Amino acid sequence: MPEFATQPVAPMAITFDPAAATLTPSGPTLTRRMSDLEGLFADTEAWREAAEGENPIVYEVVSSPVPEADRELPQSITTIHPGQVSGEFWMTKGHQHPNHQGEIYLGIEGVGGLLLFDGEQRRYLDMAPGVIGYIPPGWAHRSINTSDQPYSFLAVYPGSAGHDYGWVLEHGMGHRVISADDGHALIDFSPTGAR
Ligand code: M6P
Ligand code: ZN
Numbered sequence: 001m002p003e004f005a006t007q008p009v010a011p012m013a014i015t016f017d018p019a020a021a022t023l024t025p026s027g028p029t030l031t032r033r034m035s036d037l038e039g040l041f042a043d044t045e046a047w048r049e050a051a052e053g054e055n056p057i058v059y060e061v062v063s064s065p066v067p068e069a070d071r072e073l074p075q076s077i078t079t080i081h082p083g084q085v086s087g088e089f090w091m092t093k094g095h096q097h098p099n100h101q102g103e104i105y106l107g108i109e110g111v112g113g114l115l116l117f118d119g120e121q122r123r124y125l126d127m128a129p130g131v132i133g134y135i136p137p138g139w140a141h142r143s144i145n146t147s148d149q150p151y152s153f154l155a156v157y158p159g160s161a162g163h164d165y166g167w168v169l170e171h172g173m174g175h176r177v178i179s180a181d182d183g184h185a186l187i188d189f190s191p192t193g194a195r
Pocket of ligand 2: 095097103141157161
């Protein structure tokens, strides 16, 4: 019998509703408000004004009951609400996996982008319903809502991947994604407070 034959969770069916962006049964949920996103947006003053004012919910993450544990394969749905801070689209904090493991994102509702950065190379993937964005090991990743409607995607990732947010604060993400006449544009990453 292989050592992983005894699983901490039993086989289960999880109902995935793309229109409602829900997983049933569900596990932990995470709500990130503007005040949770310190040090991310280029315009610190505009960020602070929003965080200390209305402090809106920027994105929510609902998870399945599969735990973030070694050898498990958890899933979550992230919904990023539409909005901008001084022309920079609302986005997730973004993280690197400390163990350098891969992940997939499947676009399910609305449109957005997946920003990838390995410390040297940078990539941007357009995301829409039915598109799988592949995140290779060693690439930090951040999602952006580039529209005026909610953007939702399903994530599937190794349970031991972890979330290193400090790496992104230290290295940036290579690009920033801002609004433009024809939708969105990528500009070189600038440190927070530089605009
Ligand atoms: C996806 C997954 C999660 C992640 C979430 C929000 O659902 O990658 O692991 O937590 O997006 O992203 P972040 O952790 O960068 O705020
Ligand atoms: Zn990840």
